[in-house]
Amino acid sequence: MTEALALATRGLIKRYGRTLALDGLDLAVPSGTVYGFLGPNGAGKTTTLRILTGLIHADAGAVELLGEPFGRGRRRRLFQVGALIESPSFYPFLSGRENLRAVAATGAPTARGRVDELLATVGLAERARDRVSTYSLGMKQRLGIAAALLSDPRLLLLDEPANGLDPAGIVGMRDTLRGLAAAGKTVLVSSHILGEVQQLADMVGIIAHGKLVTQGPVNTLLASSGGVRLRVEPADVTRAVELLDATGGTGAAVALDNAEGGWIRVRFDPMRAAELNRSLAQAGIFASRVEVGTDLESLFLELTSGGTADDATRRAGQPGARW
């Protein structure tokens, strides 16, 4: 772990009774980046964020915040961290401004005038004197983001920050977070809105079953995940992989191990997908499906469920399927 990393975890383990929530999680979040922290429900994202903010303690492993170890007895490391964990928490009988002042009375000292400055930043200046109980979900979320920014933190941990925000609010949040990263601060965003993360994040880490599945710059991950997916008859997969390797380069084609079978991923320029299809057709293998390009959602589903976006969609539609 080095100071170039704003946040690092090593071998993080957390159990809830017999359930293993984190299974040796290793995260590395470089300073000054926006890091998308992705994973399906129950993957361990919120557990990780709770450990990173001292709300719960890991059973094993190490955490380093801003270059220094963090754990029991080191709560002051959080003075330089801002966090919005799960839903924002406020006193319903206090106004937005009074709530921020109450939050500012805890933890790191807050600069004078910071509360009003942040209320303006998140677009709540006009409602600052209204009770929080009259706020919409999106307004509470914006107030939560303002609370996380109170102590001008070097590291910001946000759990589903776009939750409840309208499109204008999402754009505003994105601009604010990008601005913070440009100012050298580090932002970790846990989100289910993958399109939003793809636009916002420099790096992503994908977690499943308490383990990190992959981590790296968004563009690199998308490029390395291959640009074209084809589906052929399962019996033709082996021969098709050889043919596609010949066209795309050795090791370019990989048979995907998913429920339906027959899917092959080829690391290849999506604009030249027809060349791959032609090489198969000339050998008498006809692809029933050709999909080009990889977005974060496809990569996410591929890594966390072992199939494509279509696979997941189809599984969700089956009787007994769950979210």
Place this chain on the structure above:
Amino acid sequence: MRVFRSGLRKLVRRPASWVSLGLLLALLALVFLAVGASARQLESQEGSGNALLLVTFPDAYELVLGFILGLGGLLALLYAAAIAGSEWTWGTLKSAVARGEGRSTYMIGTFASVAVVVGVALLVAYGFGLVAAVLGATLAGVSTAGLNDSATLGSLPEALARAWVALIEQAAIGFAVATITRSQIAGIGVGIALYFGEQFGGLFIGDIVKWFPFNAANAAVVFGPTVSSNGQAVPTLEPNIALLVVVAWLAGALVVASLITERAEISG
């Protein structure tokens, strides 16, 4: 100190603070004015002398305080339980901890603000109760000459100080119970059960229950043996012993609340 000052500001804005005080004042007014207004009917009934004592000075000084301690103790318990429980229910403790605030510091600072508010409420309610007793005496045609009784006035500061300690001890019990249950509603429910359970238990095992928090709180302020409704003496602790017991319960409740908060896995 920041947590304490912030806690005070929050409590001033909290509807429960005003509702609790309003309820206590309303009942004080109701009881003392009702006694005064119905004095003529009471005169014709057996035991009317005891009722009129409520509005007869200097005895009224002690009886007003006793009334506040009885009802106010329960209100203080529920009020503190609501405050501690809401920190868990609303997730505001989570926000403070995630900002690096010390868990015990936060809970003790919050309780300190509750103790100050309870003290202010005690003074307001006592002043209000005395005015109600004077009005009741006027309505009943009872002399208020005892208002200037120097011996009673001289003992008032100590009695009020003891009452404050007794009230915040009961508040601390509610605070600890809500911290253990991590819920506003559960804290209030369990607090009520403990309060009435102890009163009920006193009827059967008085020698044991006199050491319990609510009985000890009453004994720390009220001088001499109290009398139950069936006329049998209920065992009570000597006031100075009771005060020590009350302080021990207060400290114990706060230690429990701190330890529970320190060790808790905070979610939600």
